[in-house]
Amino acid sequence: MNRPIIALDFPSKNEVNSFLANFPKEETLFLKVGMELFYREGPTIVKELIAEGHDIFLDLKLHDIPNTVQSAMRNIASLGVKITNVHAAGGKEMMTAALNGLKEGTPEGREVPKLIAVTQLTSTSETQMHEDQLIPVSLRESVTHYAKITEDAGLDGVVCSAHEVTFIKEETSSSFICLTPGIRPMNSDKGDQKRVMSPSEAKTIGSTYIVVGRPITKSSTPYETYLEIKKEWIGE
Numbered sequence: 001m002n003r004p005i006i007a008l009d010f011p012s013k014n015e016v017n018s019f020l021a022n023f024p025k026e027e028t029l030f031l032k033v034g035m036e037l038f039y040r041e042g043p044t045i046v047k048e049l050i051a052e053g054h055d056i057f058l059d060l061k062l063h064d065i066p067n068t069v070q071s072a073m074r075n076i077a078s079l080g081v082k083i084t085n086v087h088a089a090g091g092k093e094m095m096t097a098a099l100n101g102l103k104e105g106t107p108e109g110r111e112v113p114k115l116i117a118v119t120q121l122t123s124t125s126e127t128q129m130h131e132d133q134l135i136p137v138s139l140r141e142s143v144t145h146y147a148k149i150t151e152d153a154g155l156d157g158v159v160c161s162a163h164e165v166t167f168i169k170e171e172t173s174s175s176f177i178c179l180t181p182g183i184r185p186m187n188s189d190k191g192d193q194k195r196v197m198s199p200s201e202a203k204t205i206g207s208t209y210i211v212v213g214r215p216i217t218k219s220s221t222p223y224e225t226y227l228e229i230k231k232e233w234i235g236e
């Protein structure tokens with residue numbers, strides 16, 4: 001079972017270091033570096049965290065023309081991250097280009113990072129999808145469609161809410177990754193998230209990975225909260 005992925009949504013390296021000081025040195029973590037941190041600290045923070053023994057999901061959600069995404073992925077491939085991503089809304093051609101870029105840029109002998117695609121953000125409700133994106137189908141249909149084209153493009157899986165995992169699993173291969181943010185322990189604040197689920201429910205439903213940010217990063221006891229979530233998710 002995969003460790004919960006902690007979203008390092010911090011403004012800079014200083015806050016990251018203070019946060020990680022709450023964890024024992026020997027506890028290697030699966031960490032998510034997103035736009036906020038990456039746009040301040042750049043690739044250096046990714047390399048430093050890897051050097052400390054952590055695994056990294058680089059969550060930059062690329063969405064651009066195929067040529068640009070392919071070139072960007074060539075650079076990301078050299079960083080040594082485990083997982084990275086694009087938006088499925090960029091289409092099959094863009095996703096295939098992204099995968100080609102990752103393969104081209106991965107140094108000999110190193111594993112190509114897993115490439116996954118965002119379906120509908122977990123902060124999007126069905127009403128918002130209808131009104132803002134003018135997508136007239138149900139959220140479930142939209143997410144399942146994005147999952148199918150993601151698999152057709154040769155990617156490893158999707159980012160979705162845990163609510164859609166069952167439907168995606170019905171339409172894709174058994175190894176297809178469903179990485180689910182929007183995870184909230186019982187009675188914790190949803191914030192801007194709309195489609196949320198608890199760690200134990202996500203486990204039951206078959207999420208491959210869970211991503212947890214604020215419930216851990218804003219906790220007064222981050223390590224204890226992490227261990228509670230890990231226990232609920234992994235069962236140990």
Ligand SMILES: O=c1ccn([C@@H]2O[C@H](COP(=O)(O)O)[C@@H](O)[C@H]2O)c(=O)[nH]1
Binds near residue numbers: 213215
């Ligand atoms: O659909 C998506 C895609 C990415 N995210 C990211 O996950 C974390 C969630 O943080 P919380 O504090 O646990 O809400 C955050 O970094 C998002 O950028 C997502 O939430 N939903």
